[in-house]
Amino acid sequence: MAGPPNKRQKRDDKQEGQMPQKKFYRQRAHANPFSDHDLTYPETPEAMNWGDHYPSYVATVPAAVPKDDPVATEDGNDYGVPRMTKQVEVADIGCGFGGLLFALAPKMPETLILGLEIRTSVTEFVQEKAKALRVQHSPESVPGGYQNVSCIRANTMKFLPNFFAKAQLSKIFLCFPDPHFKARKHKARIVSTTLNSEYAFVVRPGGRVYTITDVEDLHRWMVEHFEAHPSFERVEGEELEGDEVLKVMTTETEEGKKVERNGGTKYVAVFTRLEDPPWP
Amino acid sequence: MQHPFQCIASVQLPGQATGEEYLAAACGPRLMLVNAGKGIVAARWSTSPTNATSEDKYDEAEAGERPAKKQKTSNAASHAPNIIKLTVSPNQQYIVAVTDDKFIHVLEIVGHGELKELSQRCMPKRPCAIQVLPDNATIICGDKFGDVYSLPLLPSEVAPIQDVEPGAEDGEAAKQEDPAFKPSATVLTVHSKRNRMALEAQMQQKNFTAKKEPLKFEHKLLLGHVSMLTDVIYATREVEGKQRGHIITADRDEHIRISRAPPQSHIIEGYCLGHTEFVSKLCLIPGTDLLVSGGGDSWLGVWDWPTFKLRRKFDIRDAVLDVVEEVAQRADMDTTEAIKQADKSVVVSGLWTAPFTNAKGKQEIALLVACERRPSLFIVPVSRLMLKKDQKTTQSRIDYPVLDVACVGDRLIVSVDGRRDGSPCLRVAQLHQAEETKGEVLSEKDEEMEAKLQCLMTSSKDIPADDKALDDLLYGVGNLRKRRGWDAPGDGAGGTEVDPTSMPMDPNHTEVVEVEDDLTVRKL
Numbered sequence: 001m002a003g004p005p006n007k008r009q010k011r012d013d014k015q016e017g018q019m020p021q022k023k024f025y026r027q028r029a030h031a032n033p034f035s036d037h038d039l040t041y042p043e044t045p046e047a048m049n050w051g052d053h054y055p056s057y058v059a060t061v062p063a064a065v066p067k068d069d070p071v072a073t074e075d076g077n078d079y080g081v082p083r084m085t086k087q088v089e090v091a092d093i094g095c096g097f098g099g100l101l102f103a104l105a106p107k108m109p110e111t112l113i114l115g116l117e118i119r120t121s122v123t124e125f126v127q128e129k130a131k132a133l134r135v136q137h138s139p140e141s142v143p144g145g146y147q148n149v150s151c152i153r154a155n156t157m158k159f160l161p162n163f164f165a166k167a168q169l170s171k172i173f174l175c176f177p178d179p180h181f182k183a184r185k186h187k188a189r190i191v192s193t194t195l196n197s198e199y200a201f202v203v204r205p206g207g208r209v210y211t212i213t214d215v216e217d218l219h220r221w222m223v224e225h226f227e228a229h230p231s232f233e234r235v236e237g238e239e240l241e242g243d244e245v246l247k248v249m250t251t252e253t254e255e256g257k258k259v260e261r262n263g264g265t266k267y268v269a270v271f272t273r274l275e276d277p278p279w280p
Numbered sequence: 281m282q283h284p285f286q287c288i289a290s291v292q293l294p295g296q297a298t299g300e301e302y303l304a305a306a307c308g309p310r311l312m313l314v315n316a317g318k319g320i321v322a323a324r325w326s327t328s329p330t331n332a333t334s335e336d337k338y339d340e341a342e343a344g345e346r347p348a349k350k351q352k353t354s355n356a357a358s359h360a361p362n363i364i365k366l367t368v369s370p371n372q373q374y375i376v377a378v379t380d381d382k383f384i385h386v387l388e389i390v391g392h393g394e395l396k397e398l399s400q401r402c403m404p405k406r407p408c409a410i411q412v413l414p415d416n417a418t419i420i421c422g423d424k425f426g427d428v429y430s431l432p433l434l435p436s437e438v439a440p441i442q443d444v445e446p447g448a449e450d451g452e453a454a455k456q457e458d459p460a461f462k463p464s465a466t467v468l469t470v471h472s473k474r475n476r477m478a479l480e481a482q483m484q485q486k487n488f489t490a491k492k493e494p495l496k497f498e499h500k501l502l503l504g505h506v507s508m509l510t511d512v513i514y515a516t517r518e519v520e521g522k523q524r525g526h527i528i529t530a531d532r533d534e535h536i537r538i539s540r541a542p543p544q545s546h547i548i549e550g551y552c553l554g555h556t557e558f559v560s561k562l563c564l565i566p567g568t569d570l571l572v573s574g575g576g577d578s579w580l581g582v583w584d585w586p587t588f589k590l591r592r593k594f595d596i597r598d599a600v601l602d603v604v605e606e607v608a609q610r611a612d613m614d615t616t617e618a619i620k621q622a623d624k625s626v627v628v629s630g631l632w633t634a635p636f637t638n639a640k641g642k643q644e645i646a647l648l649v650a651c652e653r654r655p656s657l658f659i660v661p662v663s664r665l666m667l668k669k670d671q672k673t674t675q676s677r678i679d680y681p682v683l684d685v686a687c688v689g690d691r692l693i694v695s696v697d698g699r700r701d702g703s704p705c706l707r708v709a710q711l712h713q714a715e716e717t718k719g720e721v722l723s724e725k726d727e728e729m730e731a732k733l734q735c736l737m738t739s740s741k742d743i744p745a746d747d748k749a750l751d752d753l754l755y756g757v758g759n760l761r762k763r764r765g766w767d768a769p770g771d772g773a774g775g776t777e778v779d780p781t782s783m784p785m786d787p788n789h790t791e792v793v794e795v796e797d798d799l800t801v802r803k804l
Contacts, residue, residue: 034506043534044553157506158533161551181465187425193546194427194504197539201548215469230546264468276547279524279540 017135022097025125030178031118033157033188041159044079048163051082053150054112059083088112088164091202092173093156094190096254098126100175101149102133103252107244109144111170115151116163126151157190160198167204171245174211176255179218191222193229200231205275208235210249212268214259219267232271240270282737283308283745284705285695286754287366290686291375293393301688302393303733304368304375305695305706307740309360311377313393316688319732321739322393327360327379362753369412374398374433376419378407380753384421386433399435401497409512413525418542422512422529426505430542435497502545507533510575510760511562514541517569517586528571528585530559532760536573538585550588554581558760563631565645565662572647572665574628576761580649582665592668596649596658599673600626603656606677627652627758632685633662634692636711636721646711646721648692649673650682652757657682657694659711659721676723678707683754691726693733697754699745706733 011024031037042048051058059082090108092100095115104113117123130149139145154163177190186192191211199209209232211222226232240246250256250266259266287306291313294300301316313323361380368375375387375395384407386398405423412419412433422428463482470479511530515538516523525541526549536552536559539545557576564571571585578600579593604622630650638644638661647665649658658673680696680703687693694707708730709723 043556161535161537162553166550179465179469181463192504193501195506197503197546197548200546215465258471259468262468262471277544279519279522280544 017132019132019136020125020128022125025097025121027119027121033118033155037118037155039153039155039159041154041162043162045161045163045165045168047079047081049081050084050088050112053114053152054084054086054147056145056147057085057112059085086112087168088114089169090114090171090173091116091164091169092175094118094175094177095126095151095173096175097122098129098151099253099255099257100173100249101126101151102129102146103248104245105146105149106143107248109139109148111148113149115149116154116156117151118153118155120153123151123153157188157195160202164202166201167207169203170207172199172203172207172209173249174209174222175249175253176213176259177211177218179213179215181217186221189218189221191225193225196225196229196232200229200273203273205273207273208243209271209273210246210268211270212249212253212256212266214255214264214266216265216267219269223269226269226271231274231276233274235270235272243270246270281699281745281747282702282705283740283743284683284697284699284750284754285736285740286683287363288684288686288693288695288706289366289368289375290688290693291368291389292372293389303686303688303693303736304366305736306363306366306377307736308362308743308745309379310740310743311363311366311375311387311395312736312739313375313389313395314733314736315393316691316693316729316732319735321735323395324739325387325395325397327363327377327383327385364753365407365410367410367412369416369433370414371416373416374412376410376412376433378410378421380406382406384410384419384431386419401431401435401495403429404495408509411512411514413514414516420502420512420514420527422509424508426507426509426531428502428504428509428512428527428529428545430500430502430545432498500542502527502542503529503537503539503548505529505531505533505535505537507531507535508760510558510560513562513564515564515571515585516541526585528562528564530562530573530575532558532762534559534575536562536571536581536583538588552581552583552585552588552590554590554593558762560757560760561628561631563633563647565633565647565665567645568662570662570665572631574631574649576625576627578626580628580631591666594660594665595671596628596651596673597624597626598671599656599658599675600624600651600654602675603651603654607655625758625761627761629755629757630682630685632687634685634687634711635690636661636713638713639715644713648685650685652755653681655680655682655696657685657723659723661713661721672720674720674722676709679703681754691729692723693729697750699747699750704730704734704737706730706736708733 089111090113092115095101095117098115101113101115115126130146133146137145174190180186180188203209213219227234250268256266285305285307289304291302291304293302303314303316305312309327311325312321314321363377363379365378373389375389377385377387382403383400384403385400387395388398390396403423405425407421407423409422410419417433419431419433420428463479465479470476509529509531513528515526515528527539527541527545528536530536534555534557538549540547540549555575555577559573559575561574562571569584569586571583573581578597579595582591582594584591601624604624605619608619628649629652632648633645634648635643636646645662647660647662655678657676657678659676660673664670678694678696680698682694683697684695685692690710692709692711696705696707698705708726710726711721711723713721
């Protein structure tokens with residue numbers, strides 16, 4: 001099979017600043033989240049080098065400040081990674097080819113958005129696309145200039161707490177997750193009673209979790225599990241009206257567009273993270 | 281060959297003035313309770329060969345989906361299952377034993393050290409850690425799948441509410457209740473031709489395997505990790521006059537999670553992150569806010585768990601190297617060569633605390649560390665753990681790999697794997713620290729008590745011991761290490777695509793040009 005080596009080459013042949021082409025980054029849709037996959041992840045959120053992903057947001061001491069100034073903090077923190085002016089606040093879990101990320105970035109120029117994807121080639125595609133977009137668009141032409149969006153390869157089912165500190169995120173998106181139809185695969189679903197506690201941990205009280213899928217069974221499963229979890233409450237009707245990101249999520253993901261082409265239905269559910277009750 | 285005692289635990293029964301010290305020891309499938317002071321075996325209890333019926337039921341349910349599993353369990357059912365975990369309730373009245381076949385047995389200690397089995401409950405997955413909560417009414421149990429369950433210590437007679445089917449007479453109703461299987465995928469959600477054909481076949485299918493039966497006893501899923509759990513402990517802390525309970529769980533993916541106790545166990549308070557290899561054991565230091573964790577890293581983590589901060593990494597690599605050297609010397613091997621080739625990995629298999637009287641006559645606590653297969657027990661006074669730099673540990677020369685440790689009175693009973701030459705499997709020592717020991721906590725053999733515990737050896741001579749089976753039973757912790765570097769570091773960033781022709785087949789890494797996009801089909 002002459003497939004992979006040629007693809008890799010064609011991928012690398014791309015010019016700097018040119019948009020990557022999806023056909024060179026295809027990968028099997030399913031990856032086992034229970035496997036070890038040779039992933040890299042920081043041992044703790046403070047050890048993560050976000051400067052590699054959001055270079056515009058690295059905190060630097062202004063040049064005019066002398067080195068021994070008692071007030072100015074150092075460039076790096078205890079783990080030797082650069083300090084950032086902002087923290088990631090929006091996470092797209094299972095971002096795929098990044099449709100939602102790139103549609104959302106100009107709408108939230110003041111927020112750092114991160115896509116998490118377990119498949120290697122797909123992550124590379126999104127990273128390449130972000131790079132290309134940053135080159136093609138300056139912050140004047142597009143709000144934020146796509147500097148506020150990036151993508152990492154991660155298994156969120158296992159390692160979400162390695163990337164995000166408690167109550168760091170204000171939004172999590174779960175768009176068209178793998179339905180895992182068979183009963184014995186239900187434990188691999190991205191939403192479960194036990195995993196919801198981890199989502200509750202990284203999302204701040206008042207923050208929101210957005211889910212969308214075209215599989216009704218999965219939609220009912222996600223609603224059931226989030227509603228059953230005491231830290232979440234479903235947001236419906238009026239409270240959803242002002243929410244801009246909802247429309248973006250419904251129309252801008254690659255999978256969402258495919259569903260529309262095929263004439264399917266999209267089921268949306270939004271949940272808000274409640275405050276923790278006091279200790280008994 | 282003497283079967284070693286894989287688990288031991290101290291039990292204190294109400295007795296004369298100070299209470300009588302007993303030792304519960306699990307040897308293969310048998311549990312024995314011995315009066316440590318008098319040296320008499322007070323009671324014996326054995327597990328029975330596996331209940332063939334309940335095992336088969338599970339097999340049937342899974343047969344349709346995964347036939348391979350059936351073969352595995354039928355082999356194991358031939359002999360009595362071993363006891364893998366042992367714990368005593370805080371009020372010293374109940375012993376909970378977990379066996380190889382996923383059963384949790386609760387035994388009551390009656391009269392003068394007699395054991396009476398109260399219940400046996402089968403868990404869905406093999407438990408890896410078990411503890412009875414301070415209320416003496418609940419058991420928390422973590423399993424290898426990642427879930428933590430709570431069960432009542434004494435199950436009630438009444439059938440739990442979950443059981444909808446009342447019994448035999450409603451057999452028909454039960455069948456009807458089970459709805460005909462309806463695939464959740466529809467023509468709209470399935471996009472590729474091959475998958476659509478599979479969907480049509482599913483819609484026409486008539487025969488479906490029954491769903492897995494829910495557990496028939498009262499239980500509650502408290503929390504879960506996606507990774508394999510390795511240890512679960514319960515901790516309490518007093519804040520503003522009230523006791524706050526926490527559940528601390530450790531998993532194979534280097535996480536230590538701290539959640540609130542039930543009924544709020546869905547709330548994660550925080551994580552103690554910092555380990556780079558699996559965590560296998562957790563140990564709370566009584567009287568402090570310290571948590572010690574050990575696993576595949578060459579250091580022990582000393583955490584201030586209420587704030588989730590790592591106070592220090594206590595390095596034990598030097599201590600392990602010393603042991604490797606000594607073993608090589610004892611075997612009269614060419615030391616430098618042997619050491620180069622020896623396995624120097626650190627796998628912490630046990631962490632315990634033991635009280636001792638320090639040089640100034642005050643009661644202090646020492647941390648005991650055992651590494652898998654290493655013939656040594658490391659002793660560190662807790663006061664040294666609290667320092668920043670000093671990492672000397674005293675090594676207690678034991679001669680055989682340490683399996684378990686229990687404190688009976690002021691004596692330390694260590695269970696060792698003495699199979700090789702039939703030497704006594706239980707050692708007794710007393711810890712002491714004096715001016716002349718220069719801060720080191722030494723252990724002194726207590727031969728008198730060792731002789732008293734000989735009765736246990738004689739009582740268990742008949743238990744069959746097979747080398748391979750014993751190794752599997754006793755030394756599984758090292759297998760928790762993940763084998764990284766599975767893919768060859770290729771031409772891109774970490775975790776690259778693999779050329780299918782050169783690497784062993786791994787479905788997660790094979791690149792298949794999946795038709796994900798209708799547009800692409802047309803292009804081709």
